[in-house]
Amino acid sequence: MMKPVKKSLLLIFLLSAFSFTAHAQLNPFTTDGCSGPGVPDGLPNLSGDDDWRHCCVVHDISYWMGGEKWERRLADLNLESCIESLPMIKKRLPLQGVLYFSGVFYGGAPYYGIKLLKSPFPWRWGYGWQEKKNYHRFSPSEFDLVEVELEGFLKTLEEDNQAASKLNLSVEQLRYVTEKIKLKINHLKDRPFNH
Numbered sequence: 001m002m003k004p005v006k007k008s009l010l011l012i013f014l015l016s017a018f019s020f021t022a023h024a025q026l027n028p029f030t031t032d033g034c035s036g037p038g039v040p041d042g043l044p045n046l047s048g049d050d051d052w053r054h055c056c057v058v059h060d061i062s063y064w065m066g067g068e069k070w071e072r073r074l075a076d077l078n079l080e081s082c083i084e085s086l087p088m089i090k091k092r093l094p095l096q097g098v099l100y101f102s103g104v105f106y107g108g109a110p111y112y113g114i115k116l117l118k119s120p121f122p123w124r125w126g127y128g129w130q131e132k133k134n135y136h137r138f139s140p141s142e143f144d145l146v147e148v149e150l151e152g153f154l155k156t157l158e159e160d161n162q163a164a165s166k167l168n169l170s171v172e173q174l175r176y177v178t179e180k181i182k183l184k185i186n187h188l189k190d191r192p193f194n195h
Contacts, residue, residue: 055082066126
């Protein structure tokens with residue numbers, strides 16, 4: 001038989017665990033393109049299709065939602081690949097993608113909950129969650145929150161004729177962003193829940 005103190009501690013633990021998962025809140029998606037002071041979204045005198053802001057917007061989607069450590073690594077590698085795939089970058093700045101990868105790798109760590117290891121930047125991994133999160137697997141309710149927010153953002157992009165200009169993207173870049181959001185939503189729908 002359990003002692004009253006052990007029962008009380010178990011009850012407190014279970015209630016706090018339930019309240020943590022039941023109240024997870026996700027802020028609407030926001031992006032500032034390529035974050036950071038002095039970090040450009042492209043180069044002066046390049047046409048809009050040669051800048052890399054769209055790469056950063058897609059990267060921000062992953063950082064906003066957070067997730068597991070491997071997902072962050074994949075998001076950072078995709079940012080590097082997207083930037084390096086641009087024709088003008090291949091000709092003039094072949095290491096630009098590597099520089100951005102390094103910046104997000106070192107500057108975008110999640111919130112660890114330890115004073116010395118907190119990311120000092122607002123663009124940390126999982127920045128969309130109201131409560132600070134480290135690397136984590138999504139609960140079913142968190143999956144639902146992310147999916148609803150992404151679908152709402154996608155709908156806004158598809159229905160707003162000014163969406164490209166509001167995000168400082170060309171029409172082609174906006175098409176790229178919307179396709180990546182659709183892939184992210186499908187990925188969420190296909191993932192098994194962590195039971």
